[in-house]
Amino acid sequence: xxxxxxxxxxxxxxxxxxxxxxxxxxxxxxxxxxxxxxxxxxxxxxxxxxxxxxxxxxxxxxxxxxxxxxxxxxxxxxxxxxxxxxxxxxxxxxxxxxxxxxxxxxxxxxxxx
Amino acid sequence: xxxxxxxxxxxxxxxxxxxxxxxxxxxxxxxxxxxxxxxxxxxxxxxxxxxxxxxxxxxxxxxxxxxxxxxxxxxxxxxxxxxxxxxxxxxxxxxxxxxxxxxxxxx
Numbered sequence: 001x002x003x004x005x006x007x008x009x010x011x012x013x014x015x016x017x018x019x020x021x022x023x024x025x026x027x028x029x030x031x032x033x034x035x036x037x038x039x040x041x042x043x044x045x046x047x048x049x050x051x052x053x054x055x056x057x058x059x060x061x062x063x064x065x066x067x068x069x070x071x072x073x074x075x076x077x078x079x080x081x082x083x084x085x086x087x088x089x090x091x092x093x094x095x096x097x098x099x100x101x102x103x104x105x106x107x108x109x110x111x112x113x
Numbered sequence: 114x115x116x117x118x119x120x121x122x123x124x125x126x127x128x129x130x131x132x133x134x135x136x137x138x139x140x141x142x143x144x145x146x147x148x149x150x151x152x153x154x155x156x157x158x159x160x161x162x163x164x165x166x167x168x169x170x171x172x173x174x175x176x177x178x179x180x181x182x183x184x185x186x187x188x189x190x191x192x193x194x195x196x197x198x199x200x201x202x203x204x205x206x207x208x209x210x211x212x213x214x215x216x217x218x219x220x
Contacts, residue, residue, distance in 0.1 A: 099203035104157040
């Protein structure tokens, strides 16, 4: 009955590889987000989708491509991974795109070697 | 530019002491402000938001537009309050987070 789930929890991979992180929410929310938390714990929005439509794309390299097959899922695909991509990636969802409470997933710790 | 500042990276207090986690913002207009908390090994979750004006787990936060602040306060800290606290500002369509303050409450 987890509200927002992410897989995998941990991801260790080499530079240059392509990887995906999956996110699912069972709250019936319309809006989903991807955040990146760096080593200093700074949390920054990357993308937001509302009803499967991209509404926020924050100066993120083209190597990052979100995909929302339906309202309950928002996946993040990363091409040609770089050392600087190492971080914890959080998925979140909210009832709508306004100032609603956001519900966060447990995070995916990505380590690029 | 809209910004949220949390000047303290780490705040350490003893159990029973008062706590104040500082948050200042820059925003033109009426801000929507939040405090999110992340306990050890748990996910980030909403603690409180200024429009609800409620006390959660003994914490309160008052919006001071004159000082552009939204400090989080608790009169008597508990060990279980130890966590990472993020102040956040809702701007148009996204949350802008501060850099976070780690609160350590010693027994």
